[in-house]
Amino acid sequence: MRDLSYDAVMARKNEIMKNALGIDYQIYEYGKIAFDYERMLRENSYPIDKIQDIQRETKVGNTPLFELKNITNLVRKHSPAGKGARIFIKDEAANASGSFKARRAAISVYEAQKRGYKGVIAATSGNYGAAVASQAAMRGLRCIVVQEVYDSRKVGQPEILEKARKCEAYGAEVVQLTVGPELFYMFLRLLEETGYYNASLYTPTSIAGIESLGYELANQVLKREGKYPDAVVVTNAGGGNLTGTARGLIKSGARDAKVIGASVDLTGLHMASDKDFNRKSFTTGHTGFGVPFTTTPDRSDVPRNAARVLRYMDRYVTITQGDVFYVTELLAQLEGLERGPAGNTSLAAAIAIASEMDQDQIIVVQETEYTGAGKHPMPQLTFAKSNGIEVRRGDSKENIPGKNIVIPHGIDQIYLKDFDMMKLRRDYIRNITVQKDIYEITEEDLLFLCDEVKLGKEDVLGILESLNVKVQQ
Amino acid sequence: MIKAKKNYWVEIENLVLKPNERASHLPEDTKATPLMMWIKGFLMDDEADIGDEVSVKTLSGRIVKGRLVDINPRHVHDFGNPVHELLEIGMELKENK
Numbered sequence: 001m002r003d004l005s006y007d008a009v010m011a012r013k014n015e016i017m018k019n020a021l022g023i024d025y026q027i028y029e030y031g032k033i034a035f036d037y038e039r040m041l042r043e044n045s046y047p048i049d050k051i052q053d054i055q056r057e058t059k060v061g062n063t064p065l066f067e068l069k070n071i072t073n074l075v076r077k078h079s080p081a082g083k084g085a086r087i088f089i090k091d092e093a094a095n096a097s098g099s100f101k102a103r104r105a106a107i108s109v110y111e112a113q114k115r116g117y118k119g120v121i122a123a124t125s126g127n128y129g130a131a132v133a134s135q136a137a138m139r140g141l142r143c144i145v146v147q148e149v150y151d152s153r154k155v156g157q158p159e160i161l162e163k164a165r166k167c168e169a170y171g172a173e174v175v176q177l178t179v180g181p182e183l184f185y186m187f188l189r190l191l192e193e194t195g196y197y198n199a200s201l202y203t204p205t206s207i208a209g210i211e212s213l214g215y216e217l218a219n220q221v222l223k224r225e226g227k228y229p230d231a232v233v234v235t236n237a238g239g240g241n242l243t244g245t246a247r248g249l250i251k252s253g254a255r256d257a258k259v260i261g262a263s264v265d266l267t268g269l270h271m272a273s274d275k276d277f278n279r280k281s282f283t284t285g286h287t288g289f290g291v292p293f294t295t296t297p298d299r300s301d302v303p304r305n306a307a308r309v310l311r312y313m314d315r316y317v318t319i320t321q322g323d324v325f326y327v328t329e330l331l332a333q334l335e336g337l338e339r340g341p342a343g344n345t346s347l348a349a350a351i352a353i354a355s356e357m358d359q360d361q362i363i364v365v366q367e368t369e370y371t372g373a374g375k376h377p378m379p380q381l382t383f384a385k386s387n388g389i390e391v392r393r394g395d396s397k398e399n400i401p402g403k404n405i406v407i408p409h410g411i412d413q414i415y416l417k418d419f420d421m422m423k424l425r426r427d428y429i430r431n432i433t434v435q436k437d438i439y440e441i442t443e444e445d446l447l448f449l450c451d452e453v454k455l456g457k458e459d460v461l462g463i464l465e466s467l468n469v470k471v472q473q
Numbered sequence: 474m475i476k477a478k479k480n481y482w483v484e485i486e487n488l489v490l491k492p493n494e495r496a497s498h499l500p501e502d503t504k505a506t507p508l509m510m511w512i513k514g515f516l517m518d519d520e521a522d523i524g525d526e527v528s529v530k531t532l533s534g535r536i537v538k539g540r541l542v543d544i545n546p547r548h549v550h551d552f553g554n555p556v557h558e559l560l561e562i563g564m565e566l567k568e569n570k
Contacts, residue, residue: 407558
């Protein structure tokens, strides 16, 4: 009988993960902090045409790209003369299971089947669970989804409850837990007990699955408009959506498209807090994941996260919960598309960004998600009110996460807050060196850091110097 | 009260970690509570009442033990109450055209 205590299971983490993924991450490590990112992706995923073939097999990809003409017109009414870029949206709700997450699940579940696993497990409270369940159903694999869903009173976010229902609809077992990072412990226990594949969000296959999204949208815009998009806005949480999309854009040839990350601002709420858990209306796509994963990507369920946004992100902005609920209404009432709020995080940001851009430019919102009971502005705001959150109309600037949700009176009250990219890069470098008591790195590590934060050698050396980290000669 | 019978669709509860067994670095409010787990499945016992220790067969085919907490558990999430702050947005958009 194996010891199932918290400490004992956590101590077996590496062994469990190796069995549950079949990837030896150790061989990609070098220097003091570096690893060969591109080689890890190359050797553990597939070229883009193969990715698209796999996705076609299980009803994923080739989603429509729509121009949002009415929203664009509204933006132009509120923009300086000549401003107001054309806004397009990629209707990812059209994928099997209703979100872009099907792209990552398609490749992970294909991989599990190919490697002979009998089932797959995913630890997620989001759309990814339904995506894995749906893909597993098609490939005849068993599926377990582990969710963080309830506070200590067994009160659950309506959005997560809906995702549990959807997973069951595809025949998956759903394991529901109260708030806390020990979800990972339970996840390890289940992997060990069943011998199933870890359908992690952070493996090379999971990221490769999203490359087709960037690749497709760039080619759709090119075919229709004779040029690539000028900007693509991506909701940022764990980083996979942005990393995969950006890699796909590069592979299509759209190298000049600006890649902009967007998260819902939940500053001040503690993600592992029993009390804060139900005081937010967004369960992902927010700063509580976006910021830590940007500055410490290797915090996930795999030793090396294939999602590394600072390699690709040109700009990172936040908007408020109220903004997202407002634009969800715009999408329904001006464009006739009723979609889930969480998927509209990047739309809210795009509306504000478009008004800074010229009218002949094109900005693409690269996802939508399905909507339904629980996963809709009405139940989410009903739930917020029942948890003591004040819901009212007003200026977006009045939003205070965990206290109120202020829905703007118009799009001119959606304000972008920009992260200082240099500060994020510096935080990343600090976290991978000083925070781990590493004060001396090699020349190879230096080049690795340049790739990791998309900066030249001089800039990285400057940051290292300010942190008192030396480079061995 | 209804008794659950063999093969009924039920929900079971388990205490996974007591407060003192939980991970370090938790916020104080979370640290004070146990880590709880709920799983649904088909009842394997011949008969059971709420509160009994039972076994279920889950949708993935696992057999799991736990305390019976619900029989034929309903999905309770819905479309919520009408939210005035949202309803008025459509009207504003039309009036401002």
